[in-house]
Amino acid sequence: MSVKSQIKIPATYMRGGTSKGVFFKRDDLPLAAQQPGTIRDQILLRVIGSPDPYAKQIDGMGGASSSTSKTVIITKSERHDHDVDYLFGQVAIDRPFVDWSGNCGNLTAAVGSFAIRNGLVDDKRIPENGLCTVRIWQANIEKTIIAHVPISNGQVQELGEFELDGVTFPAAEVKIEFLDPAEDDADGGSMFPTGNVTDLLDVPDFGTFEVTMINAGIPTVFLKASDLGYDGRELQDAINSDAKALQKFETIRAHAAQKMGLIQTLSEAETRQHTPKIAFVAEPKSYTSSSGKNIAATEIDVSVRALSMGKLHHAMMGTAAVAIGTAAAIPGTLVNLAAGGGSRESVRFGHPSGTLTVGAQAEQINGEWTVKKAIMSRSARVLMEGWVHVPEDVLSA
Template structure:
């Protein structure tokens, strides 16, 4: 009996923000995986080690969490005035599914670094020392992102003293600008798809909840923590070990997606796990983070907990942080009210691993709220580079 040999594919394993994933150049992929479709999805599933009924991804590069089950495909940009096209694939852990419906804001921090180091940014745009401005076209959502990557002696600088809660070691700061972050590409519609800053979200058998439904960074459903039986200080184990709670959040997410017009029937939510996100907010409280650091109530403007791929995130998704910053800047949303209300251009929120500051400038144009830019700082680092190997008959 003969078996297919393994194939080698150039790849880089990178941390970006509080996530990590496998990065590829588009033209390094096997030819049949250079186009969207089953071959590409099967390849990425095998690289990451999914689907895995044990939910450990032992036979792949995944790390058994939504934050570490990620893939990125990059190429020279086809868009004018952009350097690199960025395509993100969120790989399910226990199902044979790659979700292409949204961006990963955390891994965005690594896109600029990878693009510079791998020849996707023109040499004349890279300073010998200083900041390299990388213009990124985010293909999943059709948006422009600007990354300011530090350069030392012509090379990407990865080490530094910038500390990011949720990441153990300090690194170089990378500032990310999300331009026109509202209105998520394929889904169309306005920043607030229902036209309301706060909606009454009816969820059969669970009740009716006040919710802010927003398209900014990534479609997100914000709830008040107290309305759903939480304080806002919860850590991962408080929710992720509670099957009933996870089922409750998934049902809320499905009906929120329906109200936002993202899906046409609640049954479709199961095949669209990456979007929308569901999060809950509360006023500041003192709590102990997952690293045992005490976060004082005075350290934050509000508390936020968010779920990704069906589990409470260990820190905060970068795209959800954009949604938080945007909603906080608009008086009257649940996020803004939890932060004390009124106008603001930045917010520092508490998450399970600590705190994060994000800025956004909102204004009204023709009676509609618009946000031109959301800004936050992350960091990124190459963990390993070389080749990944997968059986030749697996895709």
């Protein structure tokens, strides 16, 4: 009986924002995996430990949640005005599927650090002390992101006093700018796929819901918490332990995806779980976060809860935060109305783990809404670096 061996691939395990994932330099991947295709997906699935019918990812690097079942591929950019190209793969937990349809805003915070540490940023652009501006091309959505990475004594500074709700320990602050996050963003085209800031969405067996469907950061559909029987203070267990509620959210999401033009038939939603995101909003209310921290209604402008890969997120996806900030800046959206209406350039919202502030500069040109950029602060840290090992049969198509 022949015994198969394993191959090893250089990799870095990193936390970025409230997510973590396995980072690769594209040139370190086996040659057959340096291009999109079956072998690349097979390698990433095996690295993370999917598909896993037990939904634990014990035999891989994944952490059995949408926030920890992630992969990143970085390469030096061929674009003269960018430093690196960043490709994100969301790995399904219980199915053999890697979703390449969108970005991960949280892991974006780690891209600049990874690029600098791996020699992908020109030394001339790295100060001895201060901030290194890393120009990132987000290949999934073809957008520019700017990361301001702190540098100390010529090295990436990872430790600091910046606190991010949803992350246990403080770290150095990384400011992220998402440039033109809505212009031609996603398959649906314009920022508002239907041309409206709100729509009525008919969902057979569940009713008709008022929604805001927006392409900014990541395609997102917002609903009112009250229309779903919630008050906006829910934590993970209240949603994720309710199978009927999860099925309802997924059905609504599928119908929204179709109306946004992201899919042609409802069945396609099964293979496009990363986008669109679905979230619900409510007016500010006091609540206790998942860590036991008391959040007063006066500390936030709006309450938001969002689902990722079929489950309520423990904090907030970075790309969804861009959608929240953009929608809050545009009068008449459900996010804007829940935040009190009017115009604004930043919003502080409550999520299950605490609060987050995101800024967005939106303006109306010739009757069409556009957003110049969205800004937020995250943090990142290397957890481990070395090699990941996977069975050699992943190289077989």
